[in-house]
Amino acid sequence: MAKYLSGQTLWQQVENVTDSAKASGALKAIPTHCETREVYCREGKCTESKPSKNKHGERTINFQVRVVENLTRKSDDVLRRGKQEHDTSDNKHVNPFLPYEPALYVGELTDQYRCLLNKFNVMDHHILMVTSRFVPQQAPLDIEDFLAAQICLQAQNGLVFYNGGPVAGASVEHKHLQMIPLPLTPASTFPFCGLLSSTPVTGSPTETALPFLHRAITTDFTNTTSTEALKEAAERNCKNYHRLLTNLKLSPGSDGMMAPHNMLMTRDYLWVVPRSKDSHEGLAVNALGFAGTLLVRDKNQLRQLDRIGCLELLKAVTRESIM
Numbered sequence: 001m002a003k004y005l006s007g008q009t010l011w012q013q014v015e016n017v018t019d020s021a022k023a024s025g026a027l028k029a030i031p032t033h034c035e036t037r038e039v040y041c042r043e044g045k046c047t048e049s050k051p052s053k054n055k056h057g058e059r060t061i062n063f064q065v066r067v068v069e070n071l072t073r074k075s076d077d078v079l080r081r082g083k084q085e086h087d088t089s090d091n092k093h094v095n096p097f098l099p100y101e102p103a104l105y106v107g108e109l110t111d112q113y114r115c116l117l118n119k120f121n122v123m124d125h126h127i128l129m130v131t132s133r134f135v136p137q138q139a140p141l142d143i144e145d146f147l148a149a150q151i152c153l154q155a156q157n158g159l160v161f162y163n164g165g166p167v168a169g170a171s172v173e174h175k176h177l178q179m180i181p182l183p184l185t186p187a188s189t190f191p192f193c194g195l196l197s198s199t200p201v202t203g204s205p206t207e208t209a210l211p212f213l214h215r216a217i218t219t220d221f222t223n224t225t226s227t228e229a230l231k232e233a234a235e236r237n238c239k240n241y242h243r244l245l246t247n248l249k250l251s252p253g254s255d256g257m258m259a260p261h262n263m264l265m266t267r268d269y270l271w272v273v274p275r276s277k278d279s280h281e282g283l284a285v286n287a288l289g290f291a292g293t294l295l296v297r298d299k300n301q302l303r304q305l306d307r308i309g310c311l312e313l314l315k316a317v318t319r320e321s322i323m
Contacts, residue, residue, distance in 0.1 A: 005107040007225040010155040026103035032066040064293040113148035135175040138257040147234035161287035167260035169286025191292025205247040212318040216271035262287035280316035
């Protein structure tokens with residue numbers, strides 16, 4: 001095997017390790033079923049209020065809600081064990097990435113990044129891009145981070161996401177990005193994809209019709225395994241990411257760590273959402289919420305989500321305005 005994985009070789013290794021990790025029990029998949037909740041966009045705004053009649057230019061988005069199956073206690077046990085393994089709130093700083101679990105190891109991506117499987121996965125082939133040495137999760141993203149993302153996106157069409165600190169949904173202090181393969185739904189690449197594609201997202205930070213603070217820009221994607229081309233694209237994406245941060249007035253604090261935010265990236269779009277809290281009324285939100293997909297623990301939480309509303313939940317956990 002080559003020193004660094006990329007392209008078809010990388011994704012074939014992801015599939016091979018997934019098969020072996022399932023067989024050994026190292027992967028602890030969380031079984032869920034999907035439900036959809038409709039969101040309506042009209043006149044440049046998105047709402048959960050159903051229009052009285054359809055008008056030209058209106059768009060319906062099927063928000064994806066994954067509900068943990070609770071027919072047995074297995075799912076709750078897996079969720080609890082995952083939280084315990086990743087919990088850093090007790091100052092013990094448990095780090096599941098140093099050392100990593102060998103059964104979940106896919107391979108090296110660069111001098112600074114390796115690929116692991118997500119042990120507690122909801123979706124198949126959920127991978128982690130993890131720094132080889134310890135770096136704080138809230139350290140500003142740099143070219144090396146975007147190079148790892150670019151390598152994985154070139155190997156498989158997917159959604160890369162980053163939870164910038166506990167307030168943004170991160171449960172591990174060790175710097176990592178994540179990726180899940182696309183499409184997420186049979187009807188669309190991911191729920192908010194159509195909204196981004198219908199917005200004139202070009203080379204400048206842009207706001208879509210989504211009713212929470214965010215900025216989006218087009219991704220510089222190269223469909224090649226050329227090291228030089230991947231690095232050049234990573235440099236441009238890193239530059240654009242920092243343009244979004246500047247536009248949102250997100251900057252490192254006196255400790256050098258970034259303010260909490262989520263970053264999401266596909267082959268087409270890159271967007272950033274500033275965060276104010278990790279949950280609202282007990283409903284946790286990570287970066288995937290801002291692609292249009294949420295996870296709830298049971299039917300009680302689903303009813304609670306229906307009472308609040310998917311968009312209202314996202315609004316409640318994001319920063320209200322640019323400071």
